[in-house]
Structure formats: structure tokens, C-alpha cells
Amino acid sequence: MVRAIFLAALCSGCVATVGELPPPPAPVQLPDEDAGTSATDSGTMVTPPIDAGTEDAGTTVTPDAGPSDRIPIFVAQGMVGRTTISCDDGRTWVANRSWDSEGDELLCGQTTPIECYSGPCSARWYDNTCSSDTQCDCGHSPGFSKGVAFDGEKFVGTWGWGWPGSVRRSTDGVTWTRSMEGQAGFGGIVWANGKFVTGDREPKISADGITWSAGGDANFSGPNEPTIWSVRRMGFATYRGEGRVIAIASGNTDLDVLISSDQGATWWRPTTLPSGCGDGVGAYGDIVGGNDVIVMVGSDRVVCRSTDGGVTWTRHALADDIYSSGVWTGSEFWFWSSSKRWRSTDGLTWTSTNTTPATRIGPVARGPNGTLVAVGNVWEGYAAQSLYRSTDGVTWQELPNSAFTKSHPLFFITWGMAERSAVCP
Numbered sequence: 001m002v003r004a005i006f007l008a009a010l011c012s013g014c015v016a017t018v019g020e021l022p023p024p025p026a027p028v029q030l031p032d033e034d035a036g037t038s039a040t041d042s043g044t045m046v047t048p049p050i051d052a053g054t055e056d057a058g059t060t061v062t063p064d065a066g067p068s069d070r071i072p073i074f075v076a077q078g079m080v081g082r083t084t085i086s087c088d089d090g091r092t093w094v095a096n097r098s099w100d101s102e103g104d105e106l107l108c109g110q111t112t113p114i115e116c117y118s119g120p121c122s123a124r125w126y127d128n129t130c131s132s133d134t135q136c137d138c139g140h141s142p143g144f145s146k147g148v149a150f151d152g153e154k155f156v157g158t159w160g161w162g163w164p165g166s167v168r169r170s171t172d173g174v175t176w177t178r179s180m181e182g183q184a185g186f187g188g189i190v191w192a193n194g195k196f197v198t199g200d201r202e203p204k205i206s207a208d209g210i211t212w213s214a215g216g217d218a219n220f221s222g223p224n225e226p227t228i229w230s231v232r233r234m235g236f237a238t239y240r241g242e243g244r245v246i247a248i249a250s251g252n253t254d255l256d257v258l259i260s261s262d263q264g265a266t267w268w269r270p271t272t273l274p275s276g277c278g279d280g281v282g283a284y285g286d287i288v289g290g291n292d293v294i295v296m297v298g299s300d301r302v303v304c305r306s307t308d309g310g311v312t313w314t315r316h317a318l319a320d321d322i323y324s325s326g327v328w329t330g331s332e333f334w335f336w337s338s339s340k341r342w343r344s345t346d347g348l349t350w351t352s353t354n355t356t357p358a359t360r361i362g363p364v365a366r367g368p369n370g371t372l373v374a375v376g377n378v379w380e381g382y383a384a385q386s387l388y389r390s391t392d393g394v395t396w397q398e399l400p401n402s403a404f405t406k407s408h409p410l411f412f413i414t415w416g417m418a419e420r421s422a423v424c425p
Helices: none
Strands: 070-078 082-086 094-097 121-124 130-133 145-150 155-159 166-170 177-181 189-191 196-198 204-206 231-239 242-250 255-260 286-290 293-297 302-306 314-317 333-336 340-344 351-354 364-366 372-375 387-390 410-419
Touching: 070 145, 070 155, 070 372, 082 410, 145 410, 155 189, 155 410, 189 231, 231 293, 242 286, 242 293, 286 333, 293 333, 364 410, 372 410
Parallel strands: 145 189, 231 286
Antiparallel strands: 070 082, 070 410, 082 094, 121 130, 145 155, 155 166, 166 177, 189 196, 196 204, 231 242, 242 255, 286 293, 293 302, 302 314, 333 340, 340 351, 364 372, 372 387
16 A cells, blocks of 8 residues: 555545645655755844845846747646646647556656546555555655746746655656656745745755755644644746745644745745635635735635735635636736636736636636636546636636546646647747
């Protein structure tokens, strides 16, 4: 039986987070010519900045910039190490791949197709032993998708939860190479205008997605749980030209929010954070920034908003549960419930518009031309999986079955400029 940390019957109606993880074993660095390195230094908790400068903010990626040998694509990341891409503005999806189709060593070389929570699977533990499960718990496995980020040249994704996971990178969205392995699974990854930062109590940082070093210790804690291990969601925002990495972690009873304004080198805690802020932000909801405002929107109708770079937050309410991730359009925040698009210019006042058709979407991404692509219910895969496209966030076109491969559940989507490939020449 697979030695999962917890078993969870994840389904179309279940909650957006999975159980608290205990401290992971020490990382195991696998032989790989591209494997990164890990430093031993770590930072400390610091006092929230009052008005921080911009010398470490880095350079913002210009979405529509890039050499002529690059093309715009959307990258979707899913369970069992899955990725698939669209290079025609979300109309069709190609280059579908996953670890079970490749015989990945983290699945002990398994090439039999996996169906999460239904069919069998194998997985490799920290000591390199393999075990199997008759009904694969993909939510606690090496291949659980936890985020993908783009730095202007490459996509870097992280997989794994409770088992030794993997961070991998790609320049074309088609071929993915190992970058770092042996961690218990990060709770997310962001590009923080100069550094990739992973979500963990011991986060890792990298300027290139190849070589990794230790960031500052992120000591998530709560009144009932002095140590919280599980990062549920990460986000990145800018405030007065400076970057902010925001991470939400929760345990069995407590929740904590930590922020870094120096690309993961040190972390600080908000001085004011109302109760419930960050609840329900995981597979549903998101952390999004725009116009020096940061919002955390969860599935439980709670919106928390900061206008001072994350130092203080106020709590507000929506009339609907939120099941989607969020986008900043350049002038508005957009989120979606099961039948409405919710929008706000300031994160304080929200208005809704019925979607056509009444469509529940989960992961969503927006290209610089305004095109939105989305997955239906984040937990649904295989025959029930649905993908959508929209130009206004209100009217959605469901893609025909011929436009993509129905496979493992998809949890994240991002946009970027990719190198050309055989499938996207």
C-alpha cells in the first residue's frame, strides 16, 4: 500500500486543500547533470517594511516582448506530472504528456496509464524503494501539480505532496528537464521579478530555474500549532515597484500568512490580519496583485485586501463561493463562481455578471491580448474534463473533445513566450 501521509477521497465536490504534512525527511539529490545545488544558509523573520525601496525588485517581465524565435503559448500543469500547451491562443491543446506515459522514475518506471483515485499506481519513496496503491491517491504522490511559473525565458513547475517531488523546467513547454528533486513537495512556485521562489518552511530560490539555494526560513505557526508545514498557495504582487511574495500555510486547526519583500531571503508576518483571511485559498481561489492592491480570495466568500504591501489587511465578503483562480486585467481583478464573473478595480467593491453559459471554471490564465483559457472543475479529469476559452470572461466557449486530450486533472495555467517546437513551429 502506498505510504501516503494522508488518504483523501478527492472528488468534484470536495474541499480545496489536503491534510497537514509532518516534517519531511532530508532531501535526496538524484544523479542528474542538470540538478541544482542547495545552500545551508537561511534567513530570519524580519519586521514588515514601512516603505521599502526598489533596489532588489528586479525587472518586470514584459509579456509581449521576445525574440522572433519565440511564440506565445499557454501551459497547463496537472497531476501525474502532466503538462499540455496551446500555441493557437487557446483554441487547441497539444504536446500532452505525463509521467505515466514516459515511465518516469518517480513512478518506478510505470507505463500503465494511471487514473487518479480509480486505478493502480506505483511511486518511489525517499529510500528509493517502490510501492503501489490499488486506487492511486494522486493528491498525496510525487506527481501532484503545485504550480508553474514563467520568468520570460523558461517555465518552471513543481510537483509532489507528501512524497519526494520534483521541480522541472522547460523552454518550449514540450520537453521538461529535472531541476531539483528529493523535497517532500512545495506548496507553490512564483517568479518574483528576478528569482523563482518555492513555497515551503524552507523555501528554495533560483535566478535561472537550474541552480537552487536556500531562502530564508518561513516559520509558519499558529496559536494551537507552533509549527505549520503545509503551504497551500503562493502569489506574487508588486507594491510601489517592489515585489511581494505571499504564502498561505495551514495545518489541522491554524492558518498563517507570511510575506517576503526580498525574493524569499527573509519573511515577515502582517501586523493586521483578520480572522479567516486566507481560508479556502488553495486549489480554489488565489492571491493576485494589481495597482498596489493585493487580494486573497478564497472559496468561502471571503476577500482580504491590502493596500500597504501586505502589512495590514481588511476583510470583506462576496455573495458567492469562488472556485476559480484569479487574474488582474491591468485595470480589474476577475474571479469566477459557479455561474458568475466577479470583478473589482480596487478589491473592495465587487460586481457580478452572469456567465454564458453558466460555467464553473477552475484554473484560468489571461494572455496579454485579453484571451482567457480555463479548465472546468479543477478536480475533474478524464472523460469529465472540460476546457474553455473566452475573450471577455463572461461568454465562454467549451472546446470540443477533438481540441485536447482528456487526461489527468489540471490545476494551474500560465502564459509565456516559448521556444518554437515541432508541435508549435
